[in-house]
Amino acid sequence: MRASGGEKAARVERRRTAEDGFIWRKYGQKEIHNNKHPRLYFRCTYKHDIGCPATRQVQQAEDDPSLYVITYFGDHTCCQGDAAGAVLEAEDVKMQPFVINFGSATASSGSPWLSSPSDTDDVRRSDSGASGSSQAVCSPEEFEVKEAKVESTSEDSQTVDPAAAELSSSADFSCASPAWDPLSGCLDWDHFGDSPFDCEFLDFDAIPLFQ
DNA sequence: GCAATTTGACCAGT
């Protein structure tokens, strides 16, 4: 409500993990009306340090417990220019399977789920247009995932994209390396900000969400 | 001792 207010958000459905390479700090948990599973609220660890406005909500799907719907609000302003950025630079865009860079000139460093090799994709969006960046560290969360679905929503929801199907089929992807680059696969959210945020902009077929 | 998590309370929007 408050946070999500008129903001657009990016929604990601994933299995196996809810990590995305950023360091999140849990600040709340709430039972949601039509969901048997509680919704978890996370904000960027650096919120107080540098005012990073990024937050996310993790909701376990009712029909599929192994599926987590992650909704991101705000953009990460914390990782810019720091180590993460350096890393990003250092690393080529060898593979950015998971991160979708929505636009900003600089690849947002987000390395979704760095720490967890297995992680997959993540989507972030920002209203402010600030560029997102990822952090080198990821906080492991206990979710276990094998597949992920990425979906962007400006309002609520949309349909799960086709990519999901593919994802599912790729049963277990083993992340190439434990440290997969932050750079890899980033979506630049700036684009999202400008665009209607339709799923259209995402060519899931073209984006290797999983590895 | 410090930092992160948990959890109940409070607040805002509908």
Add this chain to the structure above:
DNA sequence: ACTGGTCAAATTGC
């Protein structure tokens, strides 16, 4: 009044 999001004190783990 109800629901959902955030705050903040208490608790727990490192």
